[in-house]
Amino acid sequence: MAASKKTGGLAGVTAGATHICTVGKEGAGLTYRGYDIYDLVDNASFEEVAYLLLHDKLPTEAELVAYIEKIKANRGLPDALQTVLETIPADTHPMDVLRTGISYLGNIEPEGDFSNQGDVADRLLACLPSMLLYWHRFHTDDIRIDTATDDDSIAGHFLHLLHDKAPEELHRKSLDTTLILYAEHEFNASTFAARVITGTLSDMHSAVTGAIGALRGPLHGGANEAAMALISSFDTPEEAAKGVRAMLERKDLIMGFGHRVYTTSDPRNTVNKKMSRALAADVGNTTLYPISEAVEKVMWDEKKLFANADFFAATVYHFMGIPTHLFTPIFVCSRITGWAAHIMEQRADNKLIRPAADYIGPGLQKWVAIQDRT
Numbered sequence: 540m541a542a543s544k545k546t547g548g549l550a551g552v553t554a555g556a557t558h559i560c561t562v563g564k565e566g567a568g569l570t571y572r573g574y575d576i577y578d579l580v581d582n583a584s585f586e587e588v589a590y591l592l593l594h595d596k597l598p599t600e601a602e603l604v605a606y607i608e609k610i611k612a613n614r615g616l617p618d619a620l621q622t623v624l625e626t627i628p629a630d631t632h633p634m635d636v637l638r639t640g641i642s643y644l645g646n647i648e649p650e651g652d653f654s655n656q657g658d659v660a661d662r663l664l665a666c667l668p669s670m671l672l673y674w675h676r677f678h679t680d681d682i683r684i685d686t687a688t689d690d691d692s693i694a695g696h697f698l699h700l701l702h703d704k705a706p707e708e709l710h711r712k713s714l715d716t717t718l719i720l721y722a723e724h725e726f727n728a729s730t731f732a733a734r735v736i737t738g739t740l741s742d743m744h745s746a747v748t749g750a751i752g753a754l755r756g757p758l759h760g761g762a763n764e765a766a767m768a769l770i771s772s773f774d775t776p777e778e779a780a781k782g783v784r785a786m787l788e789r790k791d792l793i794m795g796f797g798h799r800v801y802t803t804s805d806p807r808n809t810v811n812k813k814m815s816r817a818l819a820a821d822v823g824n825t826t827l828y829p830i831s832e833a834v835e836k837v838m839w840d841e842k843k844l845f846a847n848a849d850f851f852a853a854t855v856y857h858f859m860g861i862p863t864h865l866f867t868p869i870f871v872c873s874r875i876t877g878w879a880a881h882i883m884e885q886r887a888d889n890k891l892i893r894p895a896a897d898y899i900g901p902g903l904q905k906w907v908a909i910q911d912r913t
């Protein structure tokens with residue numbers, strides 16, 4: 540049934556107020572707690588950004604050191620969760636693994652009352668990479684890894700668990716930067732889903748489980764995996780330009796382009812594009828970056844559509860040896876900070892979220908007994 544034109548997809552509808560983030564706001568652009576995204580990318584670590592989002596202030600040096608230690612101490616997985624992860628089939632999409640993992644953690648480490656919500660958020664932040672990579676390595680390499688490593692950063696922890704060795708600094712730093720860029724984005728679909736669930740006074744694990752479900756789809760977080768599939772389906776920039784033009788003629792969606800809020804560019808793309816180029820040079824890949832640029836040019840020339848955060852993030856991850864099906868889960872490992880900040884903000888001034896709908900169904904019908912129906 541067609542959605543009411545007036546509110547289709549709630550486009551342009553203000554659905555609440557937030558202190559956490561501005562997206563494309565005139566004179567501000569993308570900010571987290573008032574800090575410009577480019578300042579954060581240039582100066583902060585992802586842990587500093589996580590602290591900022593969750594505590595509404597930048598940490599002092601001592602607070603940051605303590606926060607990093609807290610994250611490190613929360614990386615271990617309970618045996619029962621490891622057993623569950625081992626039983627999830629190898630061909631499951633890792634987003635479904637995280638959805639189940641968080642939901643299960645809610646059984647064995649229930650939130651209870653909300654007095655420890657900050658600790659629950661930190662626990663989820665710390666153990667999401669552990670959960671993902673425990674499952675991945677168990678099924679890919681047939682080993683049970685110890686996820687409680689001593690890496691100082693979440694990016695380093697992730698790459699260490701994935702590749703079984705400490706990462707090159709360029710790779711660690713690039714992943715750290717994408718985690719900052721993905722951390723928060725106001726009332727996007729998954730965050731809004733988390734706020735709706737939170738509005739019923741449900742627990743944080745339920746809200747995050749729902750958010751993961753929303754992020755999974757290709758119109759939201761899943762776009763980075765679809766973008767990689769597209770980019771790697773071409774051998775040359777010329778072939779890519781021709782192929783994308785043909786797709787546009789067929790009215791296909793090109794994943795990694797367009798945005799509900801931004802109209803001319805996505806500020807995160809500049810950073811991802813620069814990193815993609817640097818990493819391509821670092822690993823000596825001479826094809827995927829020019830192909831990506833060719834796709835970007837056709838999309839702008841033909842449709843005035845711009846690359847969003849997901850398009851160049853795809854090759855950033857690919858160049859550091861991350862398998863494509865782990866791309867969207869990385870988004871989860873980052874966005875957990877934004878989700879948790881919104882969950883806490885919703886709780887601080889809660890009201891059940893329950894909008895109204897324009898009814899466009901049939902008028903009142905006369906009841907027909909079952910034997911008289913055709």
Ligand code: COA
Nearest residue numbers: 757758759762791792793794795796797798799847848849
């Ligand atoms: N490829 C091709 N055409 C696109 C497009 C894309 N990526 N994004 C938007 N368009 C077209 C639509 O088909 C539509 O054309 P029409 O007016 O001829 O029907 C027009 O641009 C407006 O798009 P619409 O779907 O109404 O915008 P929206 O605000 O509802 O959707 C997105 C926003 C992000 C869902 C949409 O741009 C999209 O599907 N992008 C691809 C998925 C993606 O990258 N998601 C990650 C977002 S960060």
